[in-house]
C-alpha cells in the first residue's frame with residue numbers, strides 16, 4: 013500500500029483535530045483559578061442534597077448537616093451545565109449522567125470523570141465557595 017502526499021497531510025490533519033478534541037474532553041484539570049467566589053446561605057442547601065447556584069458556576073452540597081462541598085456545574089461528559097438534583101445525585105439531563113453529592117464521583121454514565129471540586133467553607137450560616 014502506498015500513500016500520496018495528500019493522504020499523509022489529511023491523516024496528519026485528522027490526527028491533530030482528534031488530539032484537539034481529546035484535550036477539550038479530558039478529565040477535570042482542577043478548579044478554575046479564575047472562577048469567582050460565591051456565597052450561599054446554608055439553609056438553602058438541603059441536608060442530603062445539593063443546590064445548583066443560579067448565578068455562579070457551582071453546585072453546593074450538604075451530604076450531612078453542616079458538611080458542605082462544592083463542585084463545578086459543568087458535566088464532565090460534554091460539558092453541559094448540570095440540570096437538577098435528584099435525591100443525592102447531581103443530574104445532567106443532556107445524556108443522563110449522574111454524580112454523587114458526596115464527592116462528585118460518577119454514579120451513572122456516560123460521563124466517566126468526576127465533577128471538579130472546589131473549596132467550600134462554612135462561616136456561621138454562610139457557605140463560601142472558592
Ligand code: FES
Nearest residue numbers: 087089090104107
Ligand atoms: S453532557 Fe452531561 S451527560 Fe452528556
